[in-house]
Amino acid sequence: MIYADLTADKLNGLKARLQAELDGFKKQNLALDMSRGKPSTAQLDLSMPMLEQKLNFKPDKIDYRNYGLPEGIPEARRLFAELLEVDFDEVIVLDGSSLNIMFDTVARAMLFGTYEGATPWSKCKTKFICCVPGYDRHFGICEVFGIEMISVDMTLNGPDMDKVEKLVSEDESIKGIWCVPKFSNPDGTTYSDDTVRRFAALKPKAKDFRIFWDNAYCVHELYDGEVALLNIFDECKKLGSEDMVYEFASTSKITFSGAGISVFVTSKANIAYAKKIMFYQTIGPNKVNQYMHYSYLPTVEKLRAHMREEAAIIRPKFEALIGALAPLRKEGLVAFTEPKGGYFVSIMVQKGCAKRVVELAKEAGVKLTGAGATYPYGKDPNDSNIRLAPTLPPVDEIAKVADILAICIRLASVEKQLSLIEA
């Protein structure tokens, strides 16, 4: 680390200079936001023709404007079955929020168990493994249901599978694990084939253990060409373990956020069990919206072409951010891998500096995701990870944010080094 060998004098000089630079930005009264993984206006505009289509319903057959089809319209189920390489009968298509399907899936397990005759999770000790850094909304579901969270670190190939295998084989109270297998939130890591195979081959002590496979970024490549993720269901079917996996996806970052359609994929046995309870829960999803989506993006090919247009908007933002952070990486002030897709850049600053960086940025008018948000209970044990979300702001703002961020990281690192010298 570039500041490691500096004297207190030099560090204090540096600190003053960095502080002055930051003060320069403060005077501009900026209000920049890189805190949330939201699509930009330009991205949303891409899907406007979807709303302008003329839809032809079939009153003589199944009228999608009327009640019925609680598992979603066949066209949408077929499309996602093809995209995710599973059987039609393994797909249910629901409303806009895949988080809602995940929450409801855990809620069902809490109240009814994960299969006929299983003990409801609310009636036994229940723990989940959380890959860290990870997605705060996953952790939130555990928190609200009182499910104890156990962290397992991410590696460049996915979660540390030695740890995962040991934990699930030894502890019967471990009932689930949260995964974002492709372009993981926030790291951007895609699980290796070996990782996926080890997931499929897990031998959990708990018979009702489930893998929550949140494939939120399944078609969210930043660059041309597909980043392959091994199909976990193919691997599971070889071993007969397909009841162990719940997969989720949605169009929230394909068309409109929260106004798209979401997908629940699992074994036929799990689908049948879920449907039995869901019959009591809802008269079915918004089929008009599903049909509108299907009509606009009727094939996997069209869907991928649409995502290339999205990528063309997003890519320069990622590149601007990564470009600005690259020198700091060289200087050892920050570590990160360059994501090939997804919505985030996840950086590791010096231990004990993440909160301070977020605080300094806030003072300069830049809102970042709260430090710690990527860990269960909001507690990053190293206070080191910061999730950056470059999709929402325009590209020229990204450059400015990146400049400010670089100053904040430097300043926090200098302060840290000074405190080490003083101690």
Next chain:
Amino acid sequence: MIYADLTADKLNGLKARLQAELDGFKKQNLALDMSRGKPSTAQLDLSMPMLEQKLNFKPDKIDYRNYGLPEGIPEARRLFAELLEVDFDEVIVLDGSSLNIMFDTVARAMLFGTYEGATPWSKCKTKFICCVPGYDRHFGICEVFGIEMISVDMTLNGPDMDKVEKLVSEDESIKGIWCVPKFSNPDGTTYSDDTVRRFAALKPKAKDFRIFWDNAYCVHELYDGEVALLNIFDECKKLGSEDMVYEFASTSKITFSGAGISVFVTSKANIAYAKKIMFYQTIGPNKVNQYMHYSYLPTVEKLRAHMREEAAIIRPKFEALIGALAPLRKEGLVAFTEPKGGYFVSIMVQKGCAKRVVELAKEAGVKLTGAGATYPYGKDPNDSNIRLAPTLPPVDEIAKVADILAICIRLASVEKQLSLIEA
């Protein structure tokens, strides 16, 4: 009852003649359906202009195509606040299925209790009062959660309030009651002012008791002029009991079924509590769809005008059905009140005849709602109630269905009378 004094010979002659009439219909291989409260194609077509609107979003303010606003868009909340005469802050607008809100509200109570610190219903004995005849989907929610159901009969003014008051004041395990206060399903009864006041004044032994006020047909008048339902929240607020009421409504029978928007209305304290948990459940409802609805029906006045067009389609169907059943009512073979709104005609045939009528109709190619469906556990103690749903078929089919139904009722009554003589 017209057949009460006939001899067995006469009855047998009548039976043979009715059976022959029914056989005549059987030869026609009909496939008529009056089993489900679904809008007709003509009704659905009324809302097609909604899909053809040009929607202007506001990227500079809150963009409804993006994440945010878990409680729904302000325009829709304001509209329903005005329609249901409650405060803006007492309304949350969600997705297409109000059944989903009801299920989730019970699920939340099961897992978390109805207020901070309350015992979750899954951790105590929980019973619900069900007004009968009533809505099978309400009873289904109780059934799936293992909530014991206690039936209370409907009167012409709403449920028998003497019984309701006695039950809730004596039994701490009674945690809720299902109500359809306007054009009740299936009776079409609108609760009297006195009934609504007595609901607001309930003194339940269970502090966490809740009234599930499913106002599904709040604007579903069949005739010009509004059928008034006293606003329960006004009455509750006089007594400080507004935390006791959850109100639900939706546009499923206003625009498109299951593709509309639904509404949850309750006290500010209940809203705050629900939102705290819902934050973990969903990133929010489909705001594009909400905005589409609002743009098409932006005022209560326009909404009511739209409903008058709906009524013009539905009314002749109700009248055809009621006209065909009127002679049988005179003859004492069937009892019913003529609904002024809603989606059903509920008839009471001779005790022990409902199942037989539905069976006979089925043989003749007419599908009716299963006898018993309007009672908890599907068990009508008198086997007498049949719910008729005249909205879906075209009006000329209604006439045919009504003719067949009349024969089935006569035939079942004659058979019953014969069995009484034989016994």
